[in-house]
Amino acid sequence: MSETKLTLEEIKANNRELKEKLTKKNEQYMIQLDRSLIAANYAEEQRERLYAEMLAELVEKQKTGSTARQLYGTVTERVAIILDGPTLPVGGKSPDWQIFVDGALFMGGLFSLMSGITMFLNSNQVASMGLVSLLINFLVGGLMLLILTKVIPDFSKPKGQRGYMKYLGVSTILMLAWIMVVMGSQAIVPQSINIMLPPVAYLMIGIVSLVGKWYFKKTFDVRGTIM
Known part of the structure; x- marks a missing residue:
């Protein structure tokens, strides 16, 4: 009540x-937010009254380690919510299938790109993954990153309760499992099926996958991912 009686x-x-x-x-977050809202022609009085609420909350919650990004999302997300209204709760996570697809495109694309580059630099070496193994890498990589989002440390909690050790343990287990599955597919799947592609094919798959990840994340506003 008292705040509404204050002058600008x-x-x-x-x-x-x-x-x-x-x-x-x-502080940097608030500076960037202010610049973005000014660029969007958001009225000064509305900005200052909004900042009054945000600053009071930030000053209090940063004492426990919270950051503006954790509370309000990225500056771009916050501006969109201020101007257009919320579409997804701030800090909320996207559906698991979106996080899986995002992770699969990232992991599969990254290692496909690496395979292509390795083959170009070492023409006498065969690719590290056949076509089937590459497909498995997409699927396992997406699943691995999805699981990691479930155990990511919670920085809003006090030190000692954020879950660093749990995250480290799960990450290690998943990494070993991922290596075993991908390497196992190389050994088990017949080469007649698990065919090797030319270097340019791996490069194209990698580039298309990474561009696809960017487009997918932007289109569906995917949140809560690791990468």
Whole structure:
């Protein structure tokens, strides 16, 4: 109630005091947000009243390690919510299938690109993965990153309760399982099926997959991913 009675100048003065208490990371977030809202012609009084609420919350919650990005999402996401209204809860995660597809395109694309580059640089070497193994890498890679999003450390919790050891343990197990599955497919699947592709094919698959990941993430506004 009392805040609505304050003049714009009083609100701006209070905001300046609160900004001085922010961490460098949170201060930079607010600077970028302000620039974006000014560029979007968002009214000054609306900006300052919005900042008053955000700054008060930030100053309080940064004491427990929270950051502006954790509370409000990226600057781009926050601006979109301010201007257009929320489409997904801030900090909310996308459906598992979207996170899986995003991870599969990233892991499969990355290792396909690496295989193509390796073959170009070492023409006497065969590719590290056949076609079937490459497909398995897409699937296992997507599943691996999806599982990791379930155990990612929670930086909003006090130190010692954020889950670093759990994340490290799960990451190690998943990495070993991934290597075993992909390498196992190379040994088990007949070469007549698990055919090797020319270097340019691996490069094209890698490039298309990584571009596809970027497009998919942008189109579906995928959140909560590792990469």
